[in-house]
Amino acid sequence: MDASLLVGIVDRNAHAQSFTGVLGRSFITSVNFGEVLYKLKELAGADPIRVERALTASGVRVVAFEMAEARHFPDLKRIDLRSRDAQRAQGVKPGQVKSLSLADISCLAYAVEHRLPVLTGDSHWCELGQHGLDVAVFDFRDANLML
Numbered sequence: 001m002d003a004s005l006l007v008g009i010v011d012r013n014a015h016a017q018s019f020t021g022v023l024g025r026s027f028i029t030s031v032n033f034g035e036v037l038y039k040l041k042e043l044a045g046a047d048p049i050r051v052e053r054a055l056t057a058s059g060v061r062v063v064a065f066e067m068a069e070a071r072h073f074p075d076l077k078r079i080d081l082r083s084r085d086a087q088r089a090q091g092v093k094p095g096q097v098k099s100l101s102l103a104d105i106s107c108l109a110y111a112v113e114h115r116l117p118v119l120t121g122d123s124h125w126c127e128l129g130q131h132g133l134d135v136a137v138f139d140f141r142d143a144n145l146m147l
Contacts, residue, residue: 001026002107003035004121005140006055010040015141019119024059026119029069031106033062065106072109075132076100082131083124098124111135 006028008016028036036055040046056062080100087097100108104122111118117136118125125137138145 001028001032002118002120002122002125003028003032003039003103005119006033006036006060007039007043008121008140010036010046010051010055011043016121019140020058022119023055024061027061027063027110027114027116029065029106029110030062031065032103033060035103063110065110069106069109069113072112073105076105076108076112079128079132080105083128086131098122100125108133108135 001022005016005019009020009023033052033055037048037051040051041048077100084097084099088094104125107118107120108125108128110116112133112135115135117138119138119140121140123139123141125133126139126142128137
């Protein structure tokens with residue numbers, strides 16, 4: 001899972017909260033979990049230790065980010081570049097072009113390495129298959145997504 005899902009759950013986003021049942025069957029990389037801790041500290045002043053305890057108690061499994069996943073960075077950066085080029089070609093203004101952060105790439109790299117689907121709130125990830133991403137990506141805000 002991507003950090004956006006956990007942030008949404010803690011923030012009581014109705015779409016995200018409908019996925020609390022998958023927490024015990026999901027993985028989040030340590031990189032993405034760090035993003036969760038950072039965002040919740042910045043947005044709500046949440047204590048990182050309390051957040052970690054609460055989320056791991058709810059079944060969230062934090063996995064280490066290893067070299068096997070890191071080896072996917074070059075391919076994922078190329079996919080991101082193709083996506084950004086396609087957005088520009090479609091007339092998206094420079095400041096509105098969606099791209100992948102280091103944490104985004106970490107999440108996707110873990111999914112690619114372990115052949116797992118991804119649950120995110122970043123809807124533009126759902127378009128990355130057109131540019132070479134070979135894992136299923138689901139936006140938890142998609143009203144058509146069924147558990």
